[in-house]
Amino acid sequence: MKRFFLFVLVLGVLAGQASAAMWELDLPTAQQFTNAAIMSGVGDTDILFFGSFLITPPNAYGVSPMRGLIGFQGTIKDGTGGDTLAAAQIDTGGTISGLSGTGYDGVTAFFANDNDDQWEFELFYAVGGTEYNSGFVGINGTVVGPPNTAYLTAPFAGILDLGGITEIGFRVRTNFGVDGASDTFHVSVVPVPGAILLGFLGLGAAGIKLRRFA
Numbered sequence: 001m002k003r004f005f006l007f008v009l010v011l012g013v014l015a016g017q018a019s020a021a022m023w024e025l026d027l028p029t030a031q032q033f034t035n036a037a038i039m040s041g042v043g044d045t046d047i048l049f050f051g052s053f054l055i056t057p058p059n060a061y062g063v064s065p066m067r068g069l070i071g072f073q074g075t076i077k078d079g080t081g082g083d084t085l086a087a088a089q090i091d092t093g094g095t096i097s098g099l100s101g102t103g104y105d106g107v108t109a110f111f112a113n114d115n116d117d118q119w120e121f122e123l124f125y126a127v128g129g130t131e132y133n134s135g136f137v138g139i140n141g142t143v144v145g146p147p148n149t150a151y152l153t154a155p156f157a158g159i160l161d162l163g164g165i166t167e168i169g170f171r172v173r174t175n176f177g178v179d180g181a182s183d184t185f186h187v188s189v190v191p192v193p194g195a196i197l198l199g200f201l202g203l204g205a206a207g208i209k210l211r212r213f214a
Contacts, residue, residue: 022153023162025109025123028098030070030190033169035093038076038086045079046086061186067112067149068188075184076174084177088185091169099162106132106155109170113141113148114186117174121187123152125168132156136173141186149191 031054038048055061055071078086109123118140124133134152141148152170172185 021103021105022108023101023104023106023160025107025168025190027069027190029092029096029168032092032096033070033072033090033189035169036072036074036088036090039089039171039173047077047079048088049075049077055188057192061114066114066186066188067192068110068114069190069192071114071186071188072172073184073186074172076172077183078176085173085175086183087171087173089169089171091167094167096165096168099165102159102161102163104156104160104162106153106160107168108151108153109189110191111137111139111150111152111170112188113139114188115141115184117141117185119185119187120173121150121152122171122173123154124170125154126166127156127160127164128166136171 034054036048036053038046053072053074055066055073056069057066061071061073072090074088076086076088078084107123107125111121111123113119113121118138120136120138122133122136124131126132132154134154137150137152139148139150170187170189172187174183174185176183
């Protein structure tokens with residue numbers, strides 16, 4: 001009986017993941033995020049500098065641990081005039097390869113803030129000249145303790161055909177008018193497979209415990 005319960009539980013987990021019908025940003029696509037630009041507001045003269053780009057483990061920015069498979073490090077300077085917000089956009093530059101498949105409700109992506117400051121992140125993609133995005137989501141950073149990560153989701157209005165995506169990427173933003181705002185970001189995307197494996201190992205451990213008391 002306990003073994004049957006575990007089997008049903010596993011099926012329930014997998015069915016729950018499949019029912020979301022969201023396409024998750026994968027490594028081959030994230031590796032195409034080689035274009036970066038500052039997003040200045042009206043009257044702003046913000047500047048973006050990249051110290052490193054498309055970082056892969058174990059480089060880990062040379063400072064903080066890296067929690068995703070592909071990392072990005074940059075320095076944003078807030079210019080004079082305009083507002084106190086400064087943001088950068090990182091994307092494929094309009095050239096995407098390898099995306100195919102249909103029947104999705106949108107796009108989701110794993111984000112990890114890999115330094116000790118708070119940054120806001122926004123996932124976005126474009127189809128037929130229309131942008132779909134997750135909106136900006138703040139993720140507190142830390143270099144010790146639990147990783148500060150989140151999944152951002154950008155729903156599609158209809159059934160998404162990945163072949164129709166003309167641009168995909170993300171934005172990173174901070175507010176220099178807030179105390180503690182940083183000018184250097186470390187962000188990584190695409191979860192390490194081991195993190196997913198640990199979830200299944202935990203489920204397996206639960207099964208072993210059930211068997212012990214069967």
